[in-house]
Amino acid sequence: MKEAIFKGIIAYPITPFDVNEKVDISLFKTLVERLVQSGANGIAPLGSTGVLPYLSDEEKEAVTEAAMQQVSGRVPVLAGVSCLTTERTVYHAKFAEKAGANAVMILPMSYWKLSDDEIFRHYNTVAKAISIPIMAYNNPATGGLDMSPVLLKRLLQIPNVTMIKESTGDVQRMHSLRKELGEEVAFYNGSNPLALAAFAAGAKGWCTAAPNLIPGLNNKLFEAVANNNLKEAQDVFYKQLGLLQFMVGKGLPRVIKAGLNIQGVESGYLRSPLAVLGDEETAQLKQILATLN
Amino acid sequence: MKEAIFKGIIAYPITPFDVNEKVDISLFKTLVERLVQSGANGIAPLGSTGVLPYLSDEEKEAVTEAAMQQVSGRVPVLAGVSCLTTERTVYHAKFAEKAGANAVMILPMSYWKLSDDEIFRHYNTVAKAISIPIMAYNNPATGGLDMSPVLLKRLLQIPNVTMIKESTGDVQRMHSLRKELGEEVAFYNGSNPLALAAFAAGAKGWCTAAPNLIPGLNNKLFEAVANNNLKEAQDVFYKQLGLLQFMVGKGLPRVIKAGLNIQGVESGYLRSPLAVLGDEETAQLKQILATLN
Amino acid sequence: MKEAIFKGIIAYPITPFDVNEKVDISLFKTLVERLVQSGANGIAPLGSTGVLPYLSDEEKEAVTEAAMQQVSGRVPVLAGVSCLTTERTVYHAKFAEKAGANAVMILPMSYWKLSDDEIFRHYNTVAKAISIPIMAYNNPATGGLDMSPVLLKRLLQIPNVTMIKESTGDVQRMHSLRKELGEEVAFYNGSNPLALAAFAAGAKGWCTAAPNLIPGLNNKLFEAVANNNLKEAQDVFYKQLGLLQFMVGKGLPRVIKAGLNIQGVESGYLRSPLAVLGDEETAQLKQILATLN
């Protein structure tokens, strides 16, 4: 069995910008600190929530370094390094390793659809260039490519590809993964509204931006599952479902930023073309958050 | 809260045919008896498994009456009465009530897509014509129409529409149903590979043809959930998942018929154009069943 | 090359009902007569427009006979005989042949998805039972099954399967059909908004309910194509596109019935659950029709 570094709640910080749409590293550190203190079991900078693909090379490096400094070993760090080209992915994976990240997360990105062989070579090339583990990330909605359980099984033959993050939103994929790959496969859920179903299916952790807003409820769900208490898990899940659905429906960076504002936490600006939630949506979010406190 | 007559495992018998493709009522009764004795919490003749739409009016009546006689009150009976026209649906719903069915299941069927208003009127007309409860059944894959949670909520305003069966295969629909309709809504799972996720989401029962082949495993899953034992439920679920996926992939009537044959139980013939599994598929099924004993 | 009986505009009458939702044969004959006199190149009773699947066996027979009597050899007749079971399809195909139909149209219908082998056997069994030609009809939106060009090629190996009607709404299917099956394949378009693209792709005819409302424009499109006048065809097509899109969007039987009413032609009632267009939709249709006169 391959070792799984991460379990439980793996929290995704946003990447905040200043009024000129420059990355605000100082505010980023503050937001990371909140996540660590709220009880997250891991921190994952430069994920989808962290708008990785919208950043320049230099910005990605600065964010990775800031995350490592702020977390400072209190929990493991999973750094996003996905790029469209293999060469840039290798570059950022090596940077993350050198900066001290515990693992890297890689989403195969599409402009041109990639064949299974192309995807395998992409992962294999990156994997050979680093010594830390890789989490293979499947998210057709953002990355544009859908990796089948068969391909994921093949990727797991690469020695340091040790974890899978599944974000299709279809729990049957997780069932197939576990059936195909065996009980010991370390798979993680990246689809927020599937949190309960994924844990029931055996997911080792939940990769989520929700702890920016509702860390207590997120932690309680994991605890109920760990305690084998299905009824409690169901109850805690339905409490937070409204927010999880809203996050996915409106886009994580937009909702987390707006939610932090509502909670009185500075959250900076977004980078265009991404724009803040409109007034009506903000009011909806306010109402959803109000019912959770 | 509306009363839910059914809970646990609601078992679907196939409708067997003789060599001339005529319904074999005697064999049907034998197969129903097996289901009752294996511990099913309810019996549902004339479902998709029972190839309802492939039968004539007279055949439907004969099957309904045979089911009532054989079950003889030991468990509740849910009779399928779905037809393309409202007039025929009313006719068979009244027949089922008179025959003693505890409830009827109605799938809105499509040749022409129906508007929400047309679907509502269809249910309302049938509901007014009978006194027993109705289970509204959503299964776009067979019926061709997908009822949204909003429409299902509207249908539940009809007094004797008291239960919902969800078969889209997307557990998020069940989450939305429960969120939209409240904790007390009686929803049932009709998608076999979702059995675990659906119970975790709060489904009151599992409508399934699987007890024709593996009643013990089906019952154990429901018991583990009822005992709030998530780990046991997960374990029992993964044991039977291979068969559940195969059943859905190849079509319930084909697989149940073939599986009964493999188990040495007479199962008759199918009605054309439905045809028996090929040799390769039968060998696959044999292998799957072998691992379950 | 197989002979193609039909070309140009093949017109679909609705099946009108009386106030008690019984088929109104007398009115049906009147509507068929209008289509013949308006210049249709063929008449196709019991199509989707004619709500075939909503009729009883006796009603189907009465409609077929009425169509033959009224058309009386002036143009060829294509009778719809699709049923869910092979046995009923054979029955109605034989009835249509005896009644004098020039060909039958068969849509493979789905409740349970059929395999390619099951579909082939279904057609082959019917084909052997009759001597007149068969038009194989592909329409996943109504029938629930999508026949690939490869399967259609296989069906054309059956001697009296001589024509294909394509209604997926994707012109690339027609391109593939012609590429796969050769220049001589007789394929027909059943997707109204594709009328121009299909003729450009080489379709021999257009199976359509539109001549109930705008026969002149339909005929002109075919003539422009026959005259190799692309610019004229484009012009005539865009004139009628609004109606064609509305027909498909709201459902053919509903729109034809409402449109005939608007034009002052008696059109009877629909059979439940199908319901008449609402006031707003009727007003839209009135406006579309007004621009065409």
Next chain:
Amino acid sequence: MKEAIFKGIIAYPITPFDVNEKVDISLFKTLVERLVQSGANGIAPLGSTGVLPYLSDEEKEAVTEAAMQQVSGRVPVLAGVSCLTTERTVYHAKFAEKAGANAVMILPMSYWKLSDDEIFRHYNTVAKAISIPIMAYNNPATGGLDMSPVLLKRLLQIPNVTMIKESTGDVQRMHSLRKELGEEVAFYNGSNPLALAAFAAGAKGWCTAAPNLIPGLNNKLFEAVANNNLKEAQDVFYKQLGLLQFMVGKGLPRVIKAGLNIQGVESGYLRSPLAVLGDEETAQLKQILATLN
């Protein structure tokens, strides 16, 4: 009516790489020259075929400048400038204008799905920063966003958004565009297998990589349409359809590169993760090309 700079065949060069996966500007110029000399009515560097998103800022600039130098005013140049962020898109649009491009093409790119308002602001911000016309490009398969006819209509209200390129592969979109936007809208087809249907629908031009391999057939199709000769257009179209379908199925950069090799033209290397066609696919392509000579 807004002026349309482009008509007919707008040809897309590939961006060739050397063995170290660096852009080979000299070879790029050679390939552009071939396109101009083969009779293309316009040249479009940095399209999907030119793997725009896989290039660095500096590479994009070098390619744009090289194209301008090589074309040298013989035909108009349409420069691709699409980027994920608004800021980078503005940057490259200004660069293209300064370099002398006649227009820029902009595809709204998705990682996070964009709202209609976000897309509108994106285009509007770029449009205000330049004086040359913009072609709005809709291609959900590569860009991940699908712009509705309603949104495209809104974009055309921006003064220098004057052209639309539609690449959904659904000719009904073009019908709706023309119906929604009027006869004078300048829309272009970007879906190769739709070339005939798009011209029949009124497309002003065909944006295609095919002239790298079969310029004669591409030009003949446009000429037949311009001569109002539908039968000839149909004939020429079916001759080239096999190649057009293969190009789309396997990915434009891979197929153009392989096809040039087969034709004895140097075409360089691809940038990873994009990889060359396998042996079997190359053999298929060889056979397709052989039938066209």
